[in-house]
Amino acid sequence: MTGLAGLLERRFVFFGGKGGVGKTTVAAALALQSADRGARTLLVSTDPAHSTGDILQAELGDEPRPVVAGCWALEIDPEAEADHYIEEVKERIADSVPPRLLTEVERQIDVARVSPGAVEAALFDRLATIVDKDAEGFDRVYFDTAPTGQTLRLLSLQELMSSWIGGLISRRRKVNALARMWRNVAGAAAGEAGDGSDPVLVALEERRARLHRVREVLSDPERTSFAFVLVPERLPIWETERAVAALSKYRIPVGAILVNQVLPVTNGGGFLARRRERESEQLARIEEAFRNLPMIRVPLRERDVVGVDALRELGTAMVAGLW
Amino acid sequence: MSNDDGLWAAVLCRLQSAREIYEGVYMAPYRSAIHREYLRQRDLFFLLGFSDLLGVPNPVQFYTLELYPELIEQFHRWHLRMGMDEPPEGGFRCC
Numbered sequence: 429m430t431g432l433a434g435l436l437e438r439r440f441v442f443f444g445g446k447g448g449v450g451k452t453t454v455a456a457a458l459a460l461q462s463a464d465r466g467a468r469t470l471l472v473s474t475d476p477a478h479s480t481g482d483i484l485q486a487e488l489g490d491e492p493r494p495v496v497a498g499c500w501a502l503e504i505d506p507e508a509e510a511d512h513y514i515e516e517v518k519e520r521i522a523d524s525v526p527p528r529l530l531t532e533v534e535r536q537i538d539v540a541r542v543s544p545g546a547v548e549a550a551l552f553d554r555l556a557t558i559v560d561k562d563a564e565g566f567d568r569v570y571f572d573t574a575p576t577g578q579t580l581r582l583l584s585l586q587e588l589m590s591s592w593i594g595g596l597i598s599r600r601r602k603v604n605a606l607a608r609m610w611r612n613v614a615g616a617a618a619g620e621a622g623d624g625s626d627p628v629l630v631a632l633e634e635r636r637a638r639l640h641r642v643r644e645v646l647s648d649p650e651r652t653s654f655a656f657v658l659v660p661e662r663l664p665i666w667e668t669e670r671a672v673a674a675l676s677k678y679r680i681p682v683g684a685i686l687v688n689q690v691l692p693v694t695n696g697g698g699f700l701a702r703r704r705e706r707e708s709e710q711l712a713r714i715e716e717a718f719r720n721l722p723m724i725r726v727p728l729r730e731r732d733v734v735g736v737d738a739l740r741e742l743g744t745a746m747v748a749g750l751w
Numbered sequence: 752m753s754n755d756d757g758l759w760a761a762v763l764c765r766l767q768s769a770r771e772i773y774e775g776v777y778m779a780p781y782r783s784a785i786h787r788e789y790l791r792q793r794d795l796f797f798l799l800g801f802s803d804l805l806g807v808p809n810p811v812q813f814y815t816l817e818l819y820p821e822l823i824e825q826f827h828r829w830h831l832r833m834g835m836d837e838p839p840e841g842g843f844r845c846c
Binding site for chain 2: 526529533536537540543545588589593603609614627631632635
């Protein structure tokens with residue numbers, strides 16, 4: 429089995445890499461290949477730039493929409509997700525908060541909406557829903573992720589949020605245990621006892637379970653793979669090296685390196701031949717840097733790759749002899 | 752006979768009050784220690800979950816939003832206990 433086949437047969441594949449190296453193009457081309465080979469495939473764009481719709485020349489939204497037979501796509505809008513969550517919280521709060529406090533609480537919630545981390549938290553929430561719910565009915569889900577930095581930040585934030593919520597949960601349990609002891613010794617002075625269930629604890633535990641489910645999926649090499657897209661140039665190589673090291677820190681399996689825009693072998697002389705010389709140095713560098721990973725070359729095309737036909741053609745070129 | 756009954760009742764009543772006094776003396780420090788610890792832990796929980804209200808960055812601020820309705824009444828008691836008669840800057844103006 430070649431690297432590409434092993435990669436694409438995973439249930440969840442994440443495509444990452446430096447901005448501008450062609451993540452969206454490669455992810456879309458491979459999603460179409462997967463669909464053409466009979467797997468029901470969902471392409472998910474988490475990139476706020478929304479290039480997936482542009483490249484597929486399709487109007488995409490928050491829910492899966494069909495692109496071609498067997499292939500669906502959706503674009504997550506993290507800002508809209510955050511707004512949506514804020515609205516939900518406000519609605520729930522309207523029932524339980526005394527009217528005199530309502531404006532103040534809403535003001536506080538609006539502050540949280542623009543606080544650092546809010547958009548990432550909302551994005552992570554949507555990813556959890558996709559893994560939990562939307563992925564049902566699809567054989568494969570391909571994620572076109574935001575540029576490396578944002579993706580790594582999302583992962584580290586997730587780690588931090590998980591352990592923070594874990595801390596809140598154990599703290600809350602302690603509070604509840606002490607509240608029970610206090611009621612036992614103080615009797616009526618302690619006020620009324622609840623029915624034993626603590627809505628705060630329940631909410632926190634649900635939160636943690638959600639974060640854990642995404643975490644499990646991300647770090648399960650049987651189900652998930654991360655593919656890095658780069659171009660044969662110095663900066664993307666360095667950035668990808670750092671990203672691969674970071675992912676191994678989070679125990680996330682990297683499945684392949686996709687080298688995009690590799691010059692085709694033609695008999696063009698002069699300028700092109702010299703470019704190809706430089707490029708072969710960089711390709712050697714890539715092979716050396718990622719020698720434990722399968723490397724797949726994606727040829728540079730004569731024209732910009734836009735639209736389903738061009739993407740199919742590119743995908744075919746990629747998998748020729750490799751599938 | 753009825754005189755004896757009255758005497759016993761009086762003795763039992765005194766014993767009962769003696770017991771209450773003893774329990775009061777013995778239990779009171781224990782009770783207040785538990786209450787103090789309960790409040791301390793609860794305040795710490797607030798600090799971890801809502802530090803943003805005191806201006807300290809909170810990595811899970813976005814997720815603890817949904818806990819506000821459950822905790823808003825306690826929040827008022829919290830800032831009073833924290834020695835702030837006025838609610839902290841940036842927090843709810845709850846009083």
